[in-house]
Amino acid sequence: MVVWTVANQKGGVGKTTSTISLGGLLAERGKKVLLVDTDPHASLSYYFGIESEDLELSVYDLFVQVSTKEQIMQTLCPTAYKNIDILPATMGLATLDRSLGAKGGMGLVLKKAIQKLSDEYDYVLMDCPPVLGVLMVNALVASDRIIVPVQTEFLALKGLDRMMKTMEIMQGEQQKPFIYTIIPTMFDKRTKASLLAYKKLQDLYGEAVWNGVVPIDTNFRNASNIQRVPSDFSPSSRGVLAYKNLLDYLIKLQKRM
Amino acid sequence: MVVWTVANQKGGVGKTTSTISLGGLLAERGKKVLLVDTDPHASLSYYFGIESEDLELSVYDLFVQVSTKEQIMQTLCPTAYKNIDILPATMGLATLDRSLGAKGGMGLVLKKAIQKLSDEYDYVLMDCPPVLGVLMVNALVASDRIIVPVQTEFLALKGLDRMMKTMEIMQGEQQKPFIYTIIPTMFDKRTKASLLAYKKLQDLYGEAVWNGVVPIDTNFRNASNIQRVPSDFSPSSRGVLAYKNLLDYLIKLQKRM
Numbered sequence: 001m002v003v004w005t006v007a008n009q010k011g012g013v014g015k016t017t018s019t020i021s022l023g024g025l026l027a028e029r030g031k032k033v034l035l036v037d038t039d040p041h042a043s044l045s046y047y048f049g050i051e052s053e054d055l056e057l058s059v060y061d062l063f064v065q066v067s068t069k070e071q072i073m074q075t076l077c078p079t080a081y082k083n084i085d086i087l088p089a090t091m092g093l094a095t096l097d098r099s100l101g102a103k104g105g106m107g108l109v110l111k112k113a114i115q116k117l118s119d120e121y122d123y124v125l126m127d128c129p130p131v132l133g134v135l136m137v138n139a140l141v142a143s144d145r146i147i148v149p150v151q152t153e154f155l156a157l158k159g160l161d162r163m164m165k166t167m168e169i170m171q172g173e174q175q176k177p178f179i180y181t182i183i184p185t186m187f188d189k190r191t192k193a194s195l196l197a198y199k200k201l202q203d204l205y206g207e208a209v210w211n212g213v214v215p216i217d218t219n220f221r222n223a224s225n226i227q228r229v230p231s232d233f234s235p236s237s238r239g240v241l242a243y244k245n246l247l248d249y250l251i252k253l254q255k256r257m
Numbered sequence: 258m259v260v261w262t263v264a265n266q267k268g269g270v271g272k273t274t275s276t277i278s279l280g281g282l283l284a285e286r287g288k289k290v291l292l293v294d295t296d297p298h299a300s301l302s303y304y305f306g307i308e309s310e311d312l313e314l315s316v317y318d319l320f321v322q323v324s325t326k327e328q329i330m331q332t333l334c335p336t337a338y339k340n341i342d343i344l345p346a347t348m349g350l351a352t353l354d355r356s357l358g359a360k361g362g363m364g365l366v367l368k369k370a371i372q373k374l375s376d377e378y379d380y381v382l383m384d385c386p387p388v389l390g391v392l393m394v395n396a397l398v399a400s401d402r403i404i405v406p407v408q409t410e411f412l413a414l415k416g417l418d419r420m421m422k423t424m425e426i427m428q429g430e431q432q433k434p435f436i437y438t439i440i441p442t443m444f445d446k447r448t449k450a451s452l453l454a455y456k457k458l459q460d461l462y463g464e465a466v467w468n469g470v471v472p473i474d475t476n477f478r479n480a481s482n483i484q485r486v487p488s489d490f491s492p493s494s495r496g497v498l499a500y501k502n503l504l505d506y507l508i509k510l511q512k513r514m
């Protein structure tokens with residue numbers, strides 16, 4: 001079982017879109033995929049029509065008591081796609097940081113819970129909220145690789161620098177270093193700002209940056225409107241082709257590990 | 258002194274862009290403007306070239322001890338624009354929720370601090386992080402009107418429903434109801450998704466929705482690249498014209514109060 005976490009403290013950079021696009025493509029290739037929504041805003045859960053306010057169980061419950069494999073399986077929601085299940089989020093997650101307060105040792109909850117599902121899924125993809133908190137920390141610690149979508153524009157580059165600092169601080173606390181790949185998203189070849197930012201991204205982070213880009217593509221919005229994964233809605237769109245190339249690249253990196 | 262808070266739990270909808278665009282236009286009209294950055298990601302502070310990691314004082318300090326007017330004035334940073342000052346954010350804000358834990362009565366910190374500056378500024382605009390926490394609660398409670406930017410697309414409409422629920426829950430705890438205006442942003446008249454979402458927004462929220470839209474405009478990214486407010490960078494662009502109309506609308510509403 002391979003665990004990828006999609007994270008960036010900057011909002012609206014395409015975290016949820018990347019998680020769903022990659023998950024959809026893996027499912028099409030016959031892989032059994034679990035998508036984990038750790039964002040109290042629950043965009044991922046909504047995308048698949050899950051009304052999280054009606055749910056009895058969600059990611060939140062994993063933090064409240066240690067769950068058995070059977071209990072975790074009960075929190076999972078099926079989707080219209082045979083190979084994709086969701087571990088949903090609820091709004092209650094927004095209070096998790098405050099309710100945990102100074103309680104220590106809460107960084108491994110997700111990692112331990114996900115490991116219990118290792119014979120059920122080939123890939124687990126975790127979508128993160130745009131803020132550093134106990135949920136993001138859990139998702140980073142549980143992952144084999146962190147996928148960091150970054151918009152190709154000025155503010156986003158500054159934001160990336162913060163994300164890197166966050167990972168550095170956290171790295172001190174765990175044994176193995178974080179492995180990450182930076183994905184340039186919403187690339188608009190018509191704007192000078194995009195080209196400049198992309199060049200700067202490569203200068204600053206070199207090898208850690210994927211050698212492709214996800215272009216601006218209005219099909220993503222249209223796909224989310226009718227709640228279908230992008231590769232099901234517009235299989236030969238520029239955006240989906242970019243995620244197919246990205247997936248090939250990530251699988252190649254995974255094989256080398 | 259008028260206080261407007263720009264908030265939405267969804268990321269990347271144009272909160273920071275709206276705060277800076279409206280602030281820039283108010284400053285051009287000769288108003289004295291304070292922009293408050295309550296986002297640990299500090300996009301607003303960076304936009305004006307403030308390296309928040311080097312700062313001694315920031316919004317964080319207001320929560321640590323009760324500050325006098327002089328102390329608050331010391332946390333403020335000037336900008337290249339004579340009528341705009343910034344109350345900056347730092348990364349340390351990300352730990353505020355956990356460090357406050359169960360301590361009650363922390364919802365009025367910003368309101369009390371800002372009131373001490375009432376003879377210094379005509380307008381205070383607060384930019385919020387994309388997550389419900391003590392910082393957003395403080396900014397909502399301190400405001401005369403909440404400005405809610407919403408992308409015209411499916412996921413964002415669902416997100417708005419959450420934001421409304423959040424305001425309803427909080428309203429129970431304070432005496433006066435929240436006053437809010439919903440701003441459709443990143444409107445793309447070429448995509449059916451935008452048109453459908455905009456129509457749905459008006460059906461669901463009627464009067465609370467501004468009667469205009471902020472169109473998709475690449476000038477915003479270009480302006481942020483060279484750290485100039487949009488109305489200084491591209492005064493007659495479609496995006497800036499939309500914010501000028503919005504500002505006229507908001508001032509008219511303010512006069513009726």
Ligand SMILES: Nc1ncnc2c1ncn2[C@@H]1O[C@H](COP(=O)(O)OP(=O)(O)OP(=O)(O)O)[C@@H](O)[C@H]1O
Pocket residue numbers: 010011012013014015016017018039043128129130185186187214215216217218220221224239266267268269387408410412
């Ligand atoms: N390559 C792209 N081209 C055009 N639009 C895109 C692209 N990727 C994502 N989008 C759109 O941008 C918006 C934000 O994307 P998304 O919600 O995935 O970002 P996010 O980082 O998950 O946001 P949040 O910080 O709120 O979790 C959505 O409307 C989505 O459809």
Ligand SMILES: Nc1ncnc2c1ncn2[C@@H]1O[C@H](COP(=O)(O)OP(=O)(O)OP(=O)(O)O)[C@@H](O)[C@H]1O
Pocket residue numbers: 009010011012130151153155267268269270271272273274275296300385386387442443444471472473474475477478481496
């Ligand atoms: N009307 C618009 N047209 C095109 N691009 C826009 C528009 N408004 C904002 N943007 C761009 O979209 C990106 C996100 O905007 P912004 O950072 O203001 O959103 P935000 O809601 O503050 O995000 P966060 O949730 O991270 O705080 C930025 O690159 C900005 O330049």
Ligand SMILES: [Mg+2]
Pocket residue numbers: 015016017039043044127128
């Ligand atoms: Mg998301």
Ligand SMILES: [Mg+2]
Pocket residue numbers: 272273274296300301384385
């Ligand atoms: Mg912002």
